[in-house]
Amino acid sequence: MTDLAIETSGLTKHLGHVPVVDHVDLAVPRGSVYGFLGPNGSGKTTTIRMLLGLVWPTAGSFRMLGENMPAAGARVLPQVGALVEGPAFYPWLTGRQNLKRIDAAGPDGQRSTRAARIDTALEKVGLAAAATKRYRAYSLGMKQRLGLAAALLRPRNLLILDEPTNGMDPQGTREIRNLVRELASEGSTVFLSTHLLSEVEQLCTHLGIISVGKVVAQGAIDELRGQGDAMLRVETTDAGNAAEVLKGLGLDPIVVTREVVSARLDGQRPEECNRALVMAGVGVRSLTTDRRSLEDAFVALTGEGFDVAG
Amino acid sequence: MWLAEFGLLFRRVRTRVLLFVLAAVPVAVAVAVRLSGEGPSPGQGPRFFDQITHNGVFAALVGLTVTLPFFLPLAVAIIAGDSVAGEANLGTLRYVLSRPCGRTRLLVLKGATVILFCFVATFAVALAGLIAGSILFPIGDVTTLSGDTLSLAAGTLRIGLAAVLVALSLLGLAAIGMFISTLTDAPVGAMAGTVGVAVLSGVLDAVPALSWLHPFLLTHYWLSFGDVLRSPVYWNQIVLNLIVQAVIVGIFATAAWARFTSKDVLA
Numbered sequence: 001m002t003d004l005a006i007e008t009s010g011l012t013k014h015l016g017h018v019p020v021v022d023h024v025d026l027a028v029p030r031g032s033v034y035g036f037l038g039p040n041g042s043g044k045t046t047t048i049r050m051l052l053g054l055v056w057p058t059a060g061s062f063r064m065l066g067e068n069m070p071a072a073g074a075r076v077l078p079q080v081g082a083l084v085e086g087p088a089f090y091p092w093l094t095g096r097q098n099l100k101r102i103d104a105a106g107p108d109g110q111r112s113t114r115a116a117r118i119d120t121a122l123e124k125v126g127l128a129a130a131a132t133k134r135y136r137a138y139s140l141g142m143k144q145r146l147g148l149a150a151a152l153l154r155p156r157n158l159l160i161l162d163e164p165t166n167g168m169d170p171q172g173t174r175e176i177r178n179l180v181r182e183l184a185s186e187g188s189t190v191f192l193s194t195h196l197l198s199e200v201e202q203l204c205t206h207l208g209i210i211s212v213g214k215v216v217a218q219g220a221i222d223e224l225r226g227q228g229d230a231m232l233r234v235e236t237t238d239a240g241n242a243a244e245v246l247k248g249l250g251l252d253p254i255v256v257t258r259e260v261v262s263a264r265l266d267g268q269r270p271e272e273c274n275r276a277l278v279m280a281g282v283g284v285r286s287l288t289t290d291r292r293s294l295e296d297a298f299v300a301l302t303g304e305g306f307d308v309a310g
Numbered sequence: 311m312w313l314a315e316f317g318l319l320f321r322r323v324r325t326r327v328l329l330f331v332l333a334a335v336p337v338a339v340a341v342a343v344r345l346s347g348e349g350p351s352p353g354q355g356p357r358f359f360d361q362i363t364h365n366g367v368f369a370a371l372v373g374l375t376v377t378l379p380f381f382l383p384l385a386v387a388i389i390a391g392d393s394v395a396g397e398a399n400l401g402t403l404r405y406v407l408s409r410p411c412g413r414t415r416l417l418v419l420k421g422a423t424v425i426l427f428c429f430v431a432t433f434a435v436a437l438a439g440l441i442a443g444s445i446l447f448p449i450g451d452v453t454t455l456s457g458d459t460l461s462l463a464a465g466t467l468r469i470g471l472a473a474v475l476v477a478l479s480l481l482g483l484a485a486i487g488m489f490i491s492t493l494t495d496a497p498v499g500a501m502a503g504t505v506g507v508a509v510l511s512g513v514l515d516a517v518p519a520l521s522w523l524h525p526f527l528l529t530h531y532w533l534s535f536g537d538v539l540r541s542p543v544y545w546n547q548i549v550l551n552l553i554v555q556a557v558i559v560g561i562f563a564t565a566a567w568a569r570f571t572s573k574d575v576l577a
Contacts, residue, residue, distance in 0.1 A: 015574075052408035054575040077410040084408070088401025092322050104314040105416075106409035150405065 005189035010060035022213035035204035036193040043213040078108040081156040087147025091136035121149040140167035237283035336373025336439030369443030390487025391500035398495040398577040436473040475535040482558035489566040
């Protein structure tokens with residue numbers, strides 16, 4: 001068993017003669033929340049379609065949950081919950097009928113537990129009250145929720161979610177993000193495709209950035225962000241003493257004003273700095289760390305504005 | 311899975327309306343004949359038409375005769391054309407396939423559903439005709455086209471056989487419709503294309519200069535079902551029809567399979 005939930009090597013797809021996905025090597029660790037970030041038209045959805053066996057790769061290969069795909073699709077895909085390019089259901093069926101239909105369409109959807117599993121999934125996405133409404137009458141946010149419910153019908157080892165908060169109100173967005181966190185804490189790997197940096201910042205442990213069909217950066221978020229660059233900023237009653245204490249911890253503090261000291265953290269933990277300051281009798285009014293934002297990292301990596309690509 | 315697939319089709323309002331319209335045709339014919347007072351004179355109107363006033367069960371055969379050239383193929387074209395393209399258009403195809411439901415399996419399910427619809431549609435016409443006919447007119451022994459009489463039970467059985475043959479006649483068109491449906495993500499286009507094939511076949515069949523082509527046409531032997539009302543049953547054209555339909559189904563089902571299992575699902 002490999003420790004990667006998704007592993008692609010040289011994955012390529014040409015539509016016509018244009019490479020839409022160009023030698024993509026993804027490495028999504030098991031248990032991670034992997035943000036797949038890129039502007040619209042950068043090849044995110046085509047990559048996901050290949051992962052799900054909907055589109056045949058032009059070249060390259062990939063493995064999911066430790067098995068060769070798409071050959072092992074019949075074994076692997078039942079463990080994968082997916083939301084691709086928005087929800088899609090039959091407008092003339094109710095939410096519940098739609099879930100029944102999709103559950104019945106493949107393996108591992110035991111009929112004896114179906115009703116209970118559907119109820120649980122609807123409950124999870126907050127749609128229990130609208131279960132008997134026809135899909136036609138659903139709002140955009142409700143449709144999105146039903147799509148998520150379909151992805152949660154069975155226990156999943158891997159969730160592939162394409163823009164899961166699309167069309168949701170702020171409250172719904174927050175609920176969905178909490179849901180993703182909950183799923184991750186239960187041990188599912190979440191592959192989250194998005195064009196929202198804030199979503200990645202809030203949810204993800206790992207990140208892959210795709211631009212014009214190519215992966216331009218990939219890794220743990222903290223690595224990409226550059227943890228070494230984090231700055232400590234202390235507001236205090238006595239900047240001079242504070243600076244002495246920080247110097248004692250091996251930092252190189254700068255007295256900014258009589259009441260503010262800042263220093264590059266260089267691997268020192270902020271809580272340790274705080275303890276040392278307080279023990280030395282320095283009055284600390286506030287202590288903050290200022291990380292390089294993901295956006296800075298993103299711009300540094302891609303070297304261009306986010307909306308320019310594609 | 312089978313039940314879910316059938317439920318998907320028959321829960322749809324459009325399917326129910328189609329079946330209702332089909333069933334209404336023989337009823338309308340029977341009511342019109344009844345209201346006009348006297349029956350049509352022999353040899354007038356569609357085949358079996360002059361028999362309705364003598365024996366109500368013939369309304370079923372008249373129903374099949376008048377719906378087969380247009381209404382039934384239209385209904386089958388709608389359902390078959392929608393089978394794959396409709397799912398693609400809704401976007402549900404990507405979810406059903408990544409469920410995963412194997413592509414071959416899904417196509418078989420869709421095919422079974424379309425076949426079921428051919429039978430349900432045909433029997434809707436036949437049953438509605440039988441019921442309307444027996445309410446509005448006397449029923450009794452069935453006079454065959456050859457002039458002998460069959461008991462009512464045997465006659466009804468023959469009508470049932472005719473309905474089965476009509477349903478089988480539609481399978482060639484259904485296979486063509488499903489093949490076209492795998493080519494596009496636009497269900498309306500697939501439906502129109504399928505209707506076009508049926509119309510084209512009818513047109514070619516009417517051109518005497520193309521008589522060499524006629525035996526191979528989809529629609530050429532469609533009306534052969536009436537031969538079950540001869541005694542003994544005249545099987546020649548019926549068998550030719552079944553052979554033509556089987557060949558067409560074989561070709562287009564294979565083509566649909568080849569296309570569907572290899573295509574990129576981008577919808």
